[in-house]
Amino acid sequence: MGKVKAATAPDHLTLDLFAAGMSLLHRAGLGGLACTLKAMERQYEAGTLAASKLPAAFDGDTPPWEISNQSVTLRFGKPENAGAYLKRLFAFAFQVKDGLIYLPGQYGDVPPSFVVLAAIQDGIQNTFLQHGPTCGSRSGERMVTVEINETPMSVTHDVFTSYKHQGWFWLDRDERSKEKDPKTGKKPKTGRRLQNHQEFPAVNEDGELSGAQHEIDNKLSPGGIVRHDRYKESAACETDGGLICLHFAMIGCLTLSVNRVTAVLLIPEITDLFTFVETRSFFTPQNAQQCRIAGAADAALQAQVRVRARQTASGFAAPSCHAITCKPTQWNKKQKPRVATIDVSSANAIVLDRFERALSQLAPRLVQPNPSAEKSGRPTKAKKQEPFWSDSVVRPMIAENLALARKWYAGFVTLMTKLNPTTRKPYRNQLPFERKGLYAMISDPKMWDQEGERLVVQAVHEAIRQTLGRIREETDGKAAKTLSQATKNRWQRFREKLRLDLSGGKTSAHVRFALMDLFSRGGSNSVLQGEWAKVLPVLRADWQLARDLGLLALASYASKGESDDTDSTEATP
Numbered sequence: 001m002g003k004v005k006a007a008t009a010p011d012h013l014t015l016d017l018f019a020a021g022m023s024l025l026h027r028a029g030l031g032g033l034a035c036t037l038k039a040m041e042r043q044y045e046a047g048t049l050a051a052s053k054l055p056a057a058f059d060g061d062t063p064p065w066e067i068s069n070q071s072v073t074l075r076f077g078k079p080e081n082a083g084a085y086l087k088r089l090f091a092f093a094f095q096v097k098d099g100l101i102y103l104p105g106q107y108g109d110v111p112p113s114f115v116v117l118a119a120i121q122d123g124i125q126n127t128f129l130q131h132g133p134t135c136g137s138r139s140g141e142r143m144v145t146v147e148i149n150e151t152p153m154s155v156t157h158d159v160f161t162s163y164k165h166q167g168w169f170w171l172d173r174d175e176r177s178k179e180k181d182p183k184t185g186k187k188p189k190t191g192r193r194l195q196n197h198q199e200f201p202a203v204n205e206d207g208e209l210s211g212a213q214h215e216i217d218n219k220l221s222p223g224g225i226v227r228h229d230r231y232k233e234s235a236a237c238e239t240d241g242g243l244i245c246l247h248f249a250m251i252g253c254l255t256l257s258v259n260r261v262t263a264v265l266l267i268p269e270i271t272d273l274f275t276f277v278e279t280r281s282f283f284t285p286q287n288a289q290q291c292r293i294a295g296a297a298d299a300a301l302q303a304q305v306r307v308r309a310r311q312t313a314s315g316f317a318a319p320s321c322h323a324i325t326c327k328p329t330q331w332n333k334k335q336k337p338r339v340a341t342i343d344v345s346s347a348n349a350i351v352l353d354r355f356e357r358a359l360s361q362l363a364p365r366l367v368q369p370n371p372s373a374e375k376s377g378r379p380t381k382a383k384k385q386e387p388f389w390s391d392s393v394v395r396p397m398i399a400e401n402l403a404l405a406r407k408w409y410a411g412f413v414t415l416m417t418k419l420n421p422t423t424r425k426p427y428r429n430q431l432p433f434e435r436k437g438l439y440a441m442i443s444d445p446k447m448w449d450q451e452g453e454r455l456v457v458q459a460v461h462e463a464i465r466q467t468l469g470r471i472r473e474e475t476d477g478k479a480a481k482t483l484s485q486a487t488k489n490r491w492q493r494f495r496e497k498l499r500l501d502l503s504g505g506k507t508s509a510h511v512r513f514a515l516m517d518l519f520s521r522g523g524s525n526s527v528l529q530g531e532w533a534k535v536l537p538v539l540r541a542d543w544q545l546a547r548d549l550g551l552l553a554l555a556s557y558a559s560k561g562e563s564d565d566t567d568s569t570e571a572t573p
Helices: 024-046 079-093 114-125 240-252 273-283 296-309 349-361 395-403 412-417 431-442 451-476 485-503 508-522 526-541 543-556
Strands: 012-016 065-067 071-075 095-097 100-102 136-148 151-163 169-176 189-198 254-257 263-268 321-326 338-344 365-367 388-390
Touching: 012 240, 024 065, 024 071, 024 079, 024 240, 024 263, 024 273, 065 273, 071 079, 079 095, 079 240, 095 151, 100 114, 100 151, 114 136, 114 151, 114 254, 114 263, 151 169, 240 263, 254 296, 263 273, 263 296, 273 296, 296 321, 296 338, 296 349, 296 395, 338 395, 349 395, 349 431, 395 412, 412 485, 412 543, 431 543, 451 485, 451 508, 451 526, 451 543, 485 508, 485 543, 508 526, 508 543, 526 543
Parallel strands: 136 169
Antiparallel strands: 012 071, 065 071, 095 100, 136 151, 169 189, 254 263, 263 321, 321 338, 365 388
16 A cells, blocks of 8 residues: 655635634624735835735735635645745734834724724723733833824723734743752742744744644634633634634734623625725724724624715715623623624614714713812812713613614613613613703604604603793792702602602503603693604503603703703713
8 A cells, every 4th residue: 555645735825704603703804804914915015015024025016925805825835935925924914013013904004093003902902812921911001192183182091012813923021940849849930031032823934834733722713712621622723724814803802891801793794805905994983083883783783874974075975883892790800701782783874873873962072070178187189080971871782772673762761770880870860961962863853763762751851841840930930030949859859759650660551651641741732733643553562762861861851951961070981
């Protein structure tokens, strides 16, 4: 029997968008690879990228790779050139500039500002590179003062020197002595730091593609870990091509943090590589405000709105997105596994229209706190506080409702009854700061599927106005020009009773009674007199939505003579 010859290593690698084993994350990685190769072409043609930095030499005007609408082919020239080819490709794709992770494939011709790069890096650290000791090397933290909307603000970020996605990277380690301590039985630290260099496993010592299966972890696929350390076969494994795609997924995806411990991994649905190359840079936020997200659906819809804003010029529509929430759990507080996912389609223009209105009215705002003096027996200087971002508590609810094809106001009762887990205070304490935005939204006819919904809110507004007017007349008299504290107190008690009556409604009869009681005590109601035939079907169709409409009307109503409740000291960061 003759000897079996070993398979010859290939001189090229073709990665197909819909090949077997290509998940949503793999396809996003292939899109990130295509974006990176196109960025190399642009920089090489512009003269800003030297020929020595290319993976291989151009053949005239033809690059050493080929991109089609559904595949990417990397041409090494010779099998043994694969290692050098990929090393130069990774060196361009995964950079570090001024201590920040820099990914040219994510950006257009003009790179984002420092604030945007820091925000994206923070999201990466809460998703892909969440395990610090094994994800790469850092040299501490850096605080930079920047000006946002003419307000000085401090931005802190980790200073990276190397990270796993560079393929060929190093890990800083404490050096230990060779001999054990006789008392402790452990090797003591010498105080020096060593660089433990890591090689890209898809390439063997000869520079060829290995052709082996490679174990992956949550640094390449967030949430993908070994099910049991004792059974290594429970780990997810990838081919050479799959491993390359997962590395470039960090470029194809968008990562942003909701807060210090929660982040969103946004994976676009890619069906055409040419289309994605044209639209990927629009996904990346352009300023500090666009980096502020309040949830997974909110992040996805914001990205789609940004892409749609360029749709007229580019001619491409925004792709659908798969948004993953990563945060610590009670059983593992050190890691941030995937805890929730949501698919956000971009096919419905009405959804994007309504979310865009919500985003414009309930946008994140930069709050400058009022100086506060320390409480003591003697006068002290005012204590200066740092500006902070205050985001909407209503917009993430609207985004999730729109993404799940529900009424945009559905579940408003939760904002009137639940506690905010971040601040441990009721959500309703923050609603007065969004009253103007809510009123602008309910006044827009395009926010409603049927006229009766808007009329229910108007009827509740009218009843509240009539009731508050009667209370003021009883307390201050008809001739009163100023609003007394007694009137304000009675107004507050009326609002609280109405909130409890509506939010406590657990049946259709209970909710109808709360609304009818409000209408009857409010006196003559012009909305009900003229449009009762449109209001009644809404109240009968779904009592839970009717309850949400009543509470929405209560939260969006502002009385004449009252303050707008916009004191920054009451906002929460």
